[in-house]
Amino acid sequence: MKLHITYDHPIPINAFEWTPATYRQSPHVHASLEIGLCLSGKGAFFFGNKRYAASPGDLFIVNNEERHIAQSDPDDPSRYLFINFDAAMLLAEEPGLLLPFSYRSTHFCNHIAGGSALAQELTPWILAIAEELQVKSAGYLAMAKSALIQLCGRLLRHYNGLLTEVERQTMVQSVRQIQSLAALVEQRYREPISLGELADELGLSVSRVSRAFLETTGYRFSxxxxxxxxxxxxxxxxxxxxxxxxxxxxxxxxxxxxxxxxxxxxxxxxxxxxxxxxxxxx
Missing domain, CATH: 1.10.10.60 (Homeodomain-like)
Structure with a gap:
């Protein structure tokens, strides 16, 4: 099931709390990217055929391709804070920030254990985004976006160190190609444009750039x-x-x-x- 995400703010970031059902519901996927923080309770988080136990402080990384669903422990239901955001925002800001979300599911650990140094580093930024979007003080949109960039920048530094050189170069090449395509689109979106025309300008095949664009941003070109x-x-x-x-x-x-x-x-x-x-x- 593919969910359609709408945003409650002028920038494409949502923050919301959610308690999963105590039975395993159908998994879903969405074009947006997501980071979940388990606030309380216990349960499990499923990504395709992968299963992770969930407890307070745990973080979960969700990209735009992998089917996923969380489930609560019947005796101690879990509660999550999710930050949900549009990949296009990172693409426009700094395309490299998308690298942590461009993983291949079978080789990626979506789980960051609570209490780990990385979880302790990331959690304050997750809470800061949620607070800014809830309180809406002066400048809250810029503050929420800044906190998201800080969060994703720290993720990038962590996962970048776990990649092999071949994996890193492949992912960087894809992101750079998409960055070039996105730059052309942003210049010409007011005009009639086609993927074929832009792919020709970049010297890429339509199938290659179409697939890379979808994998990186979660969006079809159109x-x-x-x-x-x-x-x-x-x-x-x-x-x-x-x-x-x-x-x-x-x-x-x-x-x-x-x-x-x-x-x-x-x-x-x-x-x-x-x-x-x-x-x-x-």
Whole structure:
């Protein structure tokens, strides 16, 4: 089952607490990346055929490909704090931060034991993100994003040391290719663009770049283009008094019905309702 994630804030980061069922539910996958902190109780966390025991202080790393689900101990149900975020944000900030999430599932340990030096280093940043998004003090969006970058930077330093040189070079090459592709997309997403055209410019095969893009970001190329267009539209809806139709075409959509459909799929409401929800007249 693939979950569709929506975000509660102007930046694509969510923080939420969750208590798993005491029976094993169907595993799921989502395009977003995730880090879970077990706050209390006991249970298990399943990633494909892998099973990890869970106890307070344990951390779990979730990428955008591996099917996963947690389960609570019936006598001592577990409770988690999850930080869920969009890979596109790290891609735009520093693509190398995606390396810890670009693992091949069979060779990766998703579990970081509570009490370990790494868990103690990462936990304060997880709690800081959750607090910023909950309290919403002045500058909270920048603070939450900064804390996430600190968190992922520390993960990068840890996992980078565990890779063989061949693995590291392969992963770095993929990330660099995706960085180049993403840079071209960000320059041209307002125009009609195709993956074939951009792959040709980069000297890569369409199949290679398509697969690498999906593995690294969790997005299909067309979905990523739509995401950039919608992010731009959201900024115009909140920061200008431009007509909705004008915004749609200016952001790269070829028809108004397509814009409305994609906007609602990604944001969860229509462009007009989104503009009204933040107090801007349309």
């Amino acid at each position: 979905d990523y283009v739509s995401l950039l267009r919608i992010q731009s539209a959201k900024q115009d809806l909140t920061g200008t008094d431009k007509a909705v139709a004008h915004i749609a075409f200016e952001c790269g959509f070829q028809s108004l019905p397509t814009f409305y459909r994609v906007f609602k799929e990604i944001v969860g409401m229509s462009p007009i309702v989104y503009r009204q929800s933040i107090g801007v007249a349309h």
